[in-house]
Amino acid sequence: MNRIIRIIFLDILKNKIILAYTIILGILSWSSFGLEDNSAKGLLTILNIILFTVPLVSILFATIYLYNSSEFIELLLSQPIKRKKIWLSLFLGLSLSMVLAFFIGAGIPLLVYAPDSVGIMMLVVGCLISLVFVALAFLSSILTRDKSKGIGIAIMSWLYFALLFDGIVLFLLFQFSDYPIEKAMVAVTALSPIDLARIQILLQLDASAMMGYTGAIFKDFFGTSLGLLISFLLLCFWVVVPFFISLIKFKNKDL
Secondary structure, three states: OHHHHHHHHHHHHOOHHHHHHHHHHHHHHHHHHHOOOOHHHHHHHHHHHHHHHHHHHHHHHHHHHHHHOHHHHHHHHOOOOOHHHHHHHHHHHHHHHHHHHHHHHHHHHHHHHOOOHHHHHHHHHHHHHHHHHHHHHHHHHHHOOOHHHHHHHHHHHHHHHHHHHHHHHHHHHHHOOOOOOHHHHHHHHHHOHHHHHHHHHHHHOOOHHHHHHHHHHHHHHHOOHHHHHHHHHHHHHHHHHHHHHHHHHHHHOOO
């Protein structure tokens, strides 16, 4: 299993897309801090990168890589290796490479310019978001043999969590504005890993005041130690559940 992870990890590190992703993250992160006197503005720029760029690249690259590795996977299946080990090795290899790319590109500038709770929170959340969308990529790729359909599912998943989910939440807030549903919105955020990440980082930046009464509700819950623990557990839940579903399908799929 360790040998398979090492092969996959080294293969991905040689990939020009991952190298370009790391370099672009580095340019955006270093320039965000270097061009602004106030590090808070640089943090907001990196926040947008974490919420939009990192999920998109993670889910697209992992989905395409899995489809392109179909022959390698079939070769592994012909060996006396359990399917669970093969799928887990693929996930760990892809996850480690995406997390390493994020850490080198955005994590190092964060530790240099914001070596406080905010910077560490953004680093941890960025790594977790990478893992979440790699797990969603595994689920997308196992749902269909058609590469175009799998990539389409991956893109639609990103669109839903990055854009459509917020639109649905705003629609519900306007439709039920006469009712006290702010506390219910805390539970609704658990349905989107990107929203969980956004709220945690905004609370660390103390930007919840700009979110009005709803922001105060979020701060009362997610601003506590228990709320912080629950939010991280929910992000881990978003990693485990999609991967576990994909693992079950992979073990039962006739390749």
